[in-house]
Amino acid sequence: MPELPEVESLRLSLKPYIVGKTIQSVIVHKPKLVSSAGTVRTPSEQKKREFETKLVNKKILDITRVAKNMIIHLDSEEIILVHLKMTGQLVYQEQGSPAILGGHPIELSESTLPNKHSHIIFTLNEGVMYYNDIRMFGYVLLYPNIDILYQEGHFEAIGLDPLDNNFTYEYLLKALKKKKSKLKSVLLGQSIVTGLGNIYADEACFQARILPYRLASSLKPKEVKALYNAIVSIISKAVAMGGSSVANYIMADGSRGTYAREHNVYGKAGLPCNVCGNPLQKMIINSRTTVFCKFCQK
């Protein structure tokens, strides 16, 4: 579901609700989500037990972000690593429903929480946080401390964050030169710049006026400069607007981001280009739908 602006907006919206609070109890309905991060995951009853018991009475100190991951820091030095993948949500509610408070299931609906996709439920000393995930690609993992993540190479393959000061035009120019694949593939790959997904990769290519199927190494310095500016400005603006709520993405209080109204190409194949009026083209790159304007982008 979410790309950098959505994860960052969720993090910022969640922070005031949960930082400083203590976890009173945890219920895990789908053990596979807390078992491991791989594609094929076997549910572990032991991990479920650990997750439900170890977090009790732990205080939440902070929430940080690395790429599209969120990290919840506890006073025990333990951390919870959350990746929402396509349809994950973290939603906070001031008051838990009777199903949580009483410990017995009640009828579930989509409008009230928990719903049938509320797979992990954190009851805090005040309020409840739900991890919902329709497709269950996401994961919520408990680690003894933050260092383990780096030791295990969890963030080894990821490049620089567009909001990081180290992400510069010079860095991007040098990095793109080495890449043999299409620009869109490189942007989705996370290895040079992290945080872009299918929406912002297409939007950045459009704003930079570069065709997404161009070989990354073929970009001229002037084009890389335009791409760099596009990435930084689009991501910054999207964060400021709470991200793009296209389908499942919502913030901690259930509210929706408004950047979708700024989209020029994503989800607009066949519609007239906002700049030249010609119909936007569609193409599959890296098995992902890619939309662009063949007149405006070179």
Add this chain to the structure above:
DNA sequence: CACTAAACCTGGGAGC
């Protein structure tokens, strides 16, 4: 090693 399809899932919408 670098790059690219396939896999992991459920649900909503289009077409019949």
Add this chain to the structure above:
DNA sequence: TGCTCCCAGGTTTAGT
């Protein structure tokens, strides 16, 4: 109403 097929903000893994 219902059925099939296609598609979906992302990695991870298997395969070339």
